[in-house]
Structures are given as C-alpha cells and as structure tokens.
Amino acid sequence: MNRTRYTAIAPIVAGALALVYGGFSYVKDTHTTKIGPIELSVKERETVNVPVWASVGAIVIGGLMLVLGGRKG
Template sequence: MTPIRIAAIALIIAGVLGLAYGGFSYTKDTTAVKVGPLELKVKEKETVNVPMWAGVGAIVIGGLLLVMGSKKG
C-alpha cells in the first residue's frame, strides 16, 4: 500500500468522523493563580467544532487521491 493511498484513506475516515460527530472536546490544565511556590491549577474543557464543509472536503480530496493514486500505479 502506497503512502498516497494511506493518506487518502485517512482523509476519508477523518471526513466521515467529522461529519458524524461534528466536533470534539478536550481538557487542558491551566494555572489560574501562582503566588510564590503555590500554584492553583484549573482544568478547562475546550470544544472544537468541525465545519461541515471541512468534512465533505476531506472526503472529496481523499476520494480524488485514491482514484488518482490507483491510476498512476
């Protein structure tokens, strides 16, 4: 399997997941207060929304790479 086909399949999978879930969230630690040797850390939940056009675009580009990659080889 060529690297182009692997990238194409990864783009298609990422596009489908982006359309299915619409985004993802993660938690990050931030320092709220730092006074001398004492630190107060806070966990913040961040959400990233994946636009529909990005998911569709990833699927289309992945499909094109898959077709073009198979015609070359």
C-alpha cells in the same frame, strides 16, 4: 496497500468522523497554584467544532486521491 492509498484513506476517515461527531474537545490547564503542601489547579474543557464543509471536503479530496492516485500517466 501502498502509501498513496493510506494517504488517501486518512482524510476520508477523518472527514467521516468529523461528520459523525461534529468536532472534538480537550482539557486545558489554565491556572496552577501551590501553597505549601496544597496544590490547586483549574482545568477548562475546550471544544473545537469542525464545519460540515471541511468534513465533506476532506472526504472528497481523499476520494479523488484514491481514484486518481492509482493512475500512472
């Protein structure tokens, strides 16, 4: 497979995963304090929701790249 196909498959996979999971989350360090030998830290879990229209759009764009990318005009 050539580079164009890999580039086209990436948004298709990402869009499909976004449709299935609806978003992703990550942990963010917000505060860290060190008092002598004791270290305290606060971690917050952040969630990012991916809109359905963005997921479908990524799948459509990847599909178009896959179909039209192989044509040489």
